[in-house]
Amino acid sequence: MNIRFLETVIWLSELRNFRSTAARLNMTPAAISNRIGAVEQELGFRLFERDARDVKLTAEGSIFVDGAREVVHRYNNILADINPGQILEGTLRIGIVPSLAITILPYILDALKQRHPRIRISVTTASSKAVQQMLEQHELDIIFALMPEASKGVRIVDICTFGMYWIGGKNRPYISNEEIFTPEDLLGHPVISYESGSHNYQQIRNYFSEPRLRDATVHYSNSLSTTINMIAAGIGISVIPPVVIQKELRAGELQVLKTSHPFPPSSYSAAYLESTATGLTTMVSKIAREAGAFICSQFDRSLAYRTSI
Numbered sequence: 049m050n051i052r053f054l055e056t057v058i059w060l061s062e063l064r065n066f067r068s069t070a071a072r073l074n075m076t077p078a079a080i081s082n083r084i085g086a087v088e089q090e091l092g093f094r095l096f097e098r099d100a101r102d103v104k105l106t107a108e109g110s111i112f113v114d115g116a117r118e119v120v121h122r123y124n125n126i127l128a129d130i131n132p133g134q135i136l137e138g139t140l141r142i143g144i145v146p147s148l149a150i151t152i153l154p155y156i157l158d159a160l161k162q163r164h165p166r167i168r169i170s171v172t173t174a175s176s177k178a179v180q181q182m183l184e185q186h187e188l189d190i191i192f193a194l195m196p197e198a199s200k201g202v203r204i205v206d207i208c209t210f211g212m213y214w215i216g217g218k219n220r221p222y223i224s225n226e227e228i229f230t231p232e233d234l235l236g237h238p239v240i241s242y243e244s245g246s247h248n249y250q251q252i253r254n255y256f257s258e259p260r261l262r263d264a265t266v267h268y269s270n271s272l273s274t275t276i277n278m279i280a281a282g283i284g285i286s287v288i289p290p291v292v293i294q295k296e297l298r299a300g301e302l303q304v305l306k307t308s309h310p311f312p313p314s315s316y317s318a319a320y321l322e323s324t325a326t327g328l329t330t331m332v333s334k335i336a337r338e339a340g341a342f343i344c345s346q347f348d349r350s351l352a353y354r355t356s357i
Contacts, residue, residue, distance in 0.1 A: 049090055051123050054116040055326075056083045057095060061113045062324055063186055064103045072186070074139075117323060124327035139168040140328055143179030143191035146272035148316055150292045152192060152207065155339035156332065167328065175246050175270065183319060190320040190329045192336060194247045203325065205318040205333045208340035210289035211351045212248075212314055214305040217282045230308045231256055235264040238284035243270035251312055252287060276302070287311050291343070291352050316340075 060069045066077040073080070088095055095109035105113060140160075144153055153171070160167050172179065176193035183191050183202075192207065214234060227233075235256060242248040253261065267284055269275040275286050276293060280301045296302040318333040344352040 049087060051120060053083050053087050054120055056080060057087055057109075058113060058116055058120065059324065060084060060096065060103060061105055061109070062321075066103065068186075121325070124325075124330070138326075138328060139170060140332060141170045141172070141187070141189045142332075143172045143174065143182055143188040143193070145176050145179070145193045145316070146173055147210065147289055147292045147314075148192045148207075149173050150272075151343050152316075152336060152339045155342060156335050159335045159338070160332070175243065177246060180319070183321065186321070186324070189324075189326075190318060190332055192316065192318050195315040195317045201322050202319055203322045203333075205337060206340075206354070207316045207318055207336050208344050209313050209315040209353050210291050212251075212287050212311045213290055214285055214307055214311065215279055215288045215290070215293065215302050216285045216305050217280055218300045218303045226306075228306045228308055231260070234285065234305075234307070235260050238265040238267060240267045240269055240275050240278050240284040240286035243268060246270075248287065248314070255309070255311060289314065289351070291347060 056069070056073060059072055060066070060080065063069045063072065066080050070077045070080045084096065091112070093108045094106050095112060096103050097106055142153075142156075149171075157169060160169065172182065172188065174182075179188060179191040179193050182188045195204070195206075214229065216237070239252070241252050256264070265284070267278070269278065269286075272288070272292070275288065276296060278284060279286055279288075280296065285305065290297060290304055293302055297304070318336045320329045320333065341354060344354050346352075
């Protein structure tokens with residue numbers, strides 16, 4: 049029995065489907081079945097109960113998988129300690145929010161290209177809620193998003209915190225460079241909110257009182273690039289990390305509004321499932337921490353900082 053067979057058992061226990069496991073490991077369902085059969089024959093007991101629609105662990109299989117996870121985890125750590133520069137291969141499925149796709153992702157991809165050129169990357173850009181759901185459904189290997197709620201079996205690694213500021217169009221006559229905006233003043237302009245149900249959507253609702261929002265003009269956008277274009281076009285104001293709009297600020301298309309009440313910062317992290325973690329996912333989470341440290345070193349602490357070392 050080798051480490052790949054143990055990984056196959058672990059993935060089948062998580063996905064509970066031969067086709068899904070085969071797709072994840074780039075094998076055929078028959079090859080997965082053969083591996084499981086070989087392990088069961090060597091052990092002398094069944095790991096899985098199979099029916100037409102589902103695969104589930106036996107009592108003995110559950111005990112075995114717990115131990116197998118520990119063995120695979122230790123194996124990956126030993127290899128990393130012995131040869132930190134080892135050549136890794138495979139496909140890594142990344143989920144990431146737009147603000148990190150602009151700032152952190154280029155650093156991560158460049159580091160992977162330099163250190164492990166055989167790794168293939170699949171990137172999905174979506175909201176924090178969406179990528180977290182995809183992670184839980186095993187559709188992604190690792191996500192970079194707003195700090196998710198701690199949940200059992202999910203490893204969370206802090207990356208960075210970005211300051212959030214109200215942003216307006218630079219050349220709009222109704223916005224003064226010297227004006228200090230109160231929440232009431234801000235609602236005198238159309239507000240471009242994040243999509244309903246998102247973290248920053250709730251933060252905007254918390255920033256204003258409910259009666260104020262009911263009487264305000266509020267637009268909604270689920271795209272960071274669209275929001276930036278809407279602000280530049282004078283359609284409204286919104287809350288964005290200045291770190292992600294440096295080009296627009298330097299070009300004079302956008303400006304940071306001075307406000308009497310600060311908006312809460314946003315903390316971002318990497319997250320992956322401990323049950324299916326590999327040396328690749330843990331290594332990429334470390335690269336993301338390096339990227340976070342580098343980005344934060346380029347800005348004042350009011351714009352970007354690390355919450356932990």
